Amino acid sequence: MLWQAIGAARDLSRVHEIASVLIHYGFSDLVRRVGLGKVLERAGRVLHWRTPEEFAHLDPPERVRRALEELGPTFIKLGQVLAARVDLFPPEWIAEFGKLQDAAPAAPFDHIRAQLTEDLGQAPEAVFAELEVEPLAAASLAQVHRARLADGRTVVLKVRRPGIRPLVEADLHLLARLAELLEAEASELRRYRPREVVREFTLSLRRELDFAAECRNAERIAANFADHPEVVIPAIHWNWCGERLNVQDYVEGIAGRNLAAVDAAGLDRKLLARRGAAAVLKMMLEDGLFHADPHPGNVFYLAGNRIAFIDFGMVGRLSEERRHEVAVMLFGLVSGDSEAVADVLLEWRSGDEGDSAADPERLRRDIDAFVDQYKGVPLKRLDLGAMLSDLMALLREHGLALPPELSLLVKAFITLEGMGRQLDPDFDIAAEARPLLQQVLLAHRSPAAAARRGWRSLGDALELLAGLPQDLGSLLRAGRRGRLRLQIDVVSLAQAVDQLDRAISRMTIGIVTAALIIGTAILMTVVRDPALAGLRTFGLLGFLGTVLGGLWVLLSIWRSGRR
Structure with missing residues (x-):
């Protein structure tokens, strides 16, 4: 597989550079495990496996961030995307990825x-x-x-x-x-x-x-x-x-980072915070197309307390149904409805968590306890960004991940609240969001929206019925030709069958070994059996067979125990 990787990249020098940088920052074990070092050494590339002392004391997040910086534009961009995955990485990793500056x-x-x-x-x-x-x-x-x-x-x-x-x-x-x-x-x-x-x-x-x-x-x-x-x-x-x-x-304006210039220009910080929040919330909840990276470098403040947004290379898209789910979740956090929050998060599961995903009932209990601690807290004292960060930590603990567009939304939401509090320490994003959340929820329940969803469902049903004869015909033709196959993949059953197969194999070898012991004992009593070094030849062979069979069974049991 690794040779295919190198063939796909068509650049052995780049593979060597990546491996060297990873080793340089203390990830030599990872290089060994994926086989990069072995293949490069076969190709005549010598790797120095020693990590410099200057990096030995650094935490893993900082070492990863420095490695990404050294690997160049593509990897810097990768780190910036990882900075949005608050559902996968804890805050210390997100903070390090956030330091990656795309400058060149x-x-x-x-x-x-x-x-x-x-x-x-x-x-x-x-x-x-x-x-x-x-x-x-x-930039890069x-x-x-x-x-x-x-x-x-x-x-x-x-x-x-x-x-x-x-x-x-x-x-x-x-x-x-x-x-x-x-x-x-x-x-x-x-x-x-x-x-x-x-x-x-x-x-x-x-x-x-x-x-x-x-x-x-x-x-x-x-x-x-x-x-x-x-x-x-x-x-x-x-x-x-x-x-x-x-x-x-x-855009001729004041950069979002230059708060001193905002004050010097006589702009109203509180009004700018409210207008910025209203604009981004409108993008997210009303329009379904939002700026996915609203950091201070992409925002300018203009005369008349206007706000300009630039750089729309990274945007997020939300369908009408997704926007409704986001509104339900955020309103549930604000109003203390843990059941609604749990329902939405379980609906957002990516579906490929596998065995790492937690039990839904346990997740519901944990979310209920999480939301309960904020009940009774006045709205202006509710830190919605911190709540979302804690909620993402809860998802990581349960092995759940958000769909990519939702991880972008959560990251943008947290960034938005941070910018608002920089402009106005008393900024209350929960109060700003609540009217719009109620508006989205009411719009979803309106007769026009219900009728639109009904027509869409009816159209899907009619399309399914219209294609049913053709699908049935294809199914019958496949059956007549003997090409109809039914495949059921039950992971737990496959594991049980595999364990049963190994157990039967050990039992078979054990029976054969026991039979060899009995046979060897009988052969050792036969006088006509030729002797070798004072032992009966066939008896000696049988004894060796029993030793090998017994060792195989013991080794198999030991390896199974380690797994």
């Missing part, structure tokens, strides 16, 4: 000019009245340049780095193979669901590489806020946008 040295403008000319259809100087060759910011996938249009409007150009996609795709292929190896060889890492995380990360990163998708996300969210002048989404200039280029209005 800017590429000289001459290196991107040819690609920019190709995407614009003509030379940049022919399109823009002014273009700053020094970038405003540079793109860099941003400011420009001015002929009509005087200031815009920014987000340009994808030339040649970055093949490098990212090679790393993604290698990550997929390594995730398979981790699940197969490192049992203690299975609860982190490496294959699921890598699948989610691959989809997210490929969407992020497509700047046209980011432009579409921005336009959809801008349309949702068309009647909200207090929320600003930069306009997209589609004449020049594409997969590798995003041209949008420049």
Whole structure:
């Protein structure tokens, strides 16, 4: 399997680099267990297995974070995705992943000019009245340049780095193979669901590489806020946008991190906190398309206490049914309805937890105890972000994981409350969310919504009935041709059959060994049996057979006990 991984990546040097970095940060045991070291040594690559003393005292989360930083853009992006999996990783890991900053040295403008000319259809100087060759910011996938249009409007150009996609795709292929190896060889890492995380990360990163998708996300969210002048989404200039280029209005405002400038500009912090919370909650619960990374770097404060959001490369999507479930869960937390919270969380199970998943009744009892401790607490003293963090810890304890879009929502919700409390220490997100939660719940129960769900169910039923004759015909034809098979896979039954098979094998060998003992005793009394070293030959052979059979039975029992 490992050779397939290397063949898929087509880059033995990259495999060597990954293995070397992991060993450097103290993960040599992991490298050995997945077989990377053995294969690289066969290929003539020498690995130094000693961990430097400077990293020996670091905690595992910090060592992982440093290793991801050293491995480059794809792995930094992976760490940023892991920072959203609050349902899989405890707070100390999430905090370390949150430190990963996607920054990189800017590429000289001459290196991107040819690609920019190709995407614009003509030379940049022919399109823009002014273009700053020094970038405003540079990250691993793109860099941003400011420009001015002929009509005087200031815009920014987000340009994808030339040649970055093949490098990212090679790393993604290698990550997929390594995730398979981790699940197969490192049992203690299975609860982190490496294959699921890598699948989610691959989809997210490929969407992020497509700047046209980011432009579409921005336009959809801008349309949702068309009647909200207090929320600003930069306009997209589609004449020049594409997969590798995003041209949008420049936002002239105060960065979300610069609270001193907010005070100096005379803006109302409390109003900004409420408006920001209302905007993100509307995205989540009303629109179903939300900014999945609303950290201070993606938020700007404008004159008139307006708020601007930028960078829609990472968004979350929630269906109408999901939004209703989120509203039920959050309202259950706020109102102390533990039964509703438990029902939703059990519904959200990914379905592949296996034996690690807890008993539903035990989960209900734990959730009831969790929610009960907040009953009677005034709404303004209720820290909803902390409640969600504690709830995720409870899910981890029970071996449950959220679907990816919901883990993004929880992370965005926690980030949102943190930003609100930075602006206003008395910020109460529970009070801000409650009216909208009630509105979503009432809308779900409205006659129009019920009728819409009814028509949808009726359409599904009619479609099923319409296809039933064809499906039955296919089933009968398969039966006539002898191709109809029924496969039932019962895991517990398979394990019982396997144990029974091993027990019967041991019993058979034990019976044969006992028969050999009796036969050997009889043969030793036969005078005509030729002697070898003073012992009867056939008796000696029978004795050796009994010893081997007995050792096999003892070894089998010992190995079974270890399993």
